[in-house]
Amino acid sequence: MTVTRFAPSPTGYLHVGNLRSALFNWLIARKAGGTFILRLDDTDPERSKEEYVDGIREDLEWLGLTWDREERQSARLDRYADAADQLREMGRFYEAWETPTELDLKRKKLLNMGRPPVYDRAALALSDDEKAALRRNRGTGVWRFKLDQERIEWTDGILGDVSIDAASVSDPVLIRQDGQVLYTLASVVDDTDMGVTDVVRGADHVTNTATQVQMIRALGGHVPDFAHHSLLTGPTGEALSKRLGTLALRDLRARGIEPMAILSLMARIGSADPVELRGSHDELIEGFDISRFGSAPTKFDVEDLVPITASVVHGLDALDVDEALSRAGVPDRLRKPYWSVVRGNTATRAEAGAWWPVFSGHATPEIAEEDREFVVKAFEMLGDPPYADDAWSDWTNAVKAETGRKGRGLFMPLRLAVTGQARGPEMADVMPLLQKKPSFD
Template sequence: MTVTVRFAPSPTGRIHIGNARTALFNWLFAQKHRGRFIQRFDDTDVARSKQEYADSILYDLHWLGIFQDATEYQSKRFDHYDAAVERLKAAGVLYPCYETPEELDLRRKVRRTRGLPPVYGREALALTSAQIAEYEGDGRRPHWRFLLPNFVSDPLEPMRTEIRWNDLVRGEETVDLASVSDPVLVREDGTYLYTLPSVVDDIDMGISHVIRGDDHVTNTGVQIALFQALGAVPPGFGHHNLLTTVSGEGLSKRTGALSIQGLREDGIEAMAVASLAVLIGTSESVHAMPTMAELADHFDPAATSKSAAKFDPDELLVLNRALLHHMAFADARDRLGALGIGGERAEPFWNAVRGNLDRLSDAAQWWKIVNEGPQETSELSDEDRDFVRIAFDLLPEDPWDAGVWKAWTAKVRKMTERKGKALFMPLRLALTGLSSGPELADLLPLMGREGTLARRP
């Protein structure tokens, strides 16, 4: 059996790092098992679904390093869902209900006052033909519920019925079908809710494993029953913990919180996002993985905690710095070129500055400093200014090589008797305008003697 997984967001907004966690869990699982990854868009909500969001989701996934083997749209498969509905009706497990939302809410309240679980009582199954005719005469249209197999002979007498599965993440899981309501599969207007299209697609597309957030655990019991009602063997299931902010707040496509697009535009590296999204909330320490292949080697769904994974967005910057500090010039070349950084000095420049970058785009500032001088006026005391002027008078002659900084500061130390911070800080401020940054021993050959002299205060 070929392992086949799917990532199935609704294209109603831009995906965030929590959505990316689900996509990555599926992608990495497929990679480890040499399987297939299907990108499916659950776009049955035609009013809210937009192609521009579907396109942006694909762009975000490709940026992360996730590439689909096939792309499917539920909006093109309504005939498959219609056929499944007719099969379920013929089997007697899809029945019409005429209650209004207000009536259902009242019934739930009554059940609570009686100490009963607030599940649907299947009152629609007891309707007479006359009552149905009266409802339809009043203009009511039915919604359709799936009759869960939680009874022996009388559906009005449900009993504990356990659905069990060995979860890829959580281990042994059990859902009692008597504790949940018969799910609505078809709305009054004939449109489909999530459950039926998802199950039909998983059957038709040969999905072997469904990996998603743990907010779907209860749904899984219901869906397994629906798989069986449609004559299919259910796939394996895995439910990972959800990502929340440090305060415990959930993420939402509607608010755009920590969207992949926003992180990308903020200069966060794709592997920083992927590393955090996959490793946080697991027994594996969160550290920057330079490639998806290496991340796959560390990926183990069973190592995921059952509790929510709280993370601080500042962790992304920590991972970002680690990736940049070890990034080879060959991997940065094209992006540096887009920033105007090129030529024979580009590689030594990158090797000099990468250890001081939060974002790759920060390299542009250092390129300007190297080529044009300080971008900010340094604040030197009169004493330090006099010291720097003496130091500049001692600059070695050309040619300059990697040892010029050491040779220069040795002469300055001998002449002025300054050492340590008192020697290096005024020179750094004069040369770069900043109190910290890359090693001056690496920058000085890039500036050249003429470029360095031009910075004399």
């Protein structure tokens, strides 16, 4: 059975960058009829917050990305300790005491020599007495996984055949000096124990994947099928990382962006297929193919979500925006006809009632001084509501015959006087719903 997972750290709110991994893994699981796990990487007790855990759940639920089970890594610390003991017994886990400053000096020296800045494994050459002295002077060290220095290869679902020389990679630190288990170890143990079959994540994790492949094999697990999606950039190719704080899903939700707009865009950008608004999650699932995605950085512009959201809103029924209509004061009996007239000119659900002041007679008219005499004359020729379906054509034809105005010079001043807006719904549709005759001083 296909098993995927999304493993966010509850150290902040979800943003469009990590949503991509969540969506791809969810789509793979749902398309295969498998299991999607929400796995909270909360092993950092200082930075992990319950408000972010709640926020992650809330964002995923808002998007409709339901999960089949939830796991918390903080509840599995004993299991990680067992795995660490297993690696020690195999001679694949060793303690090291270099300070950050010492490591930085080593890296700079190697770079100056034109060599890759790989950890030199100096800790492996320490005698027992030297280790004991370091423990007395510096306390517990970090624990590193000893890589077999050979090529690590896998066929990536997006990148194709990948081959990385483990000799060009530093032995990864899996347990910090303060005892905190790092994601690399926790993820490997979890993927193995939970039977994860497919992992999709960002291209910045390729090197991590190489080390994890060796760790999974060392622990006797099954290596999942990996796929590394391209990283998002800004609309001009700039790094998106500096802007992620303004691209939190909760901020997009507050702005009125629709869930299906976000999902439709994220399920296609970076692929060979055009972005198309999908009407349901089932349509997203049916049209998803991980092999259609490329490795080149993918440009993302949050403003692209605006017209897609408008398209979603234009297809909604009055019941879908009932809360906004109620808040605006639209009477029950008029909500359905009102919404059918204005929805094509409404950008978000929250704006569904924005046109009601026009229909209720509380719009602020806009009248150019040169048109005032014409508008006064025209309104003298307009009776009181209710107006018939052909009221607009009858009125404008009568005004045209009386004043000689035609075309834009006839229609635009009257539209502005009635609605206060130069653009909007067809006036022929507006007139029958007017509750009061427009007035102005």
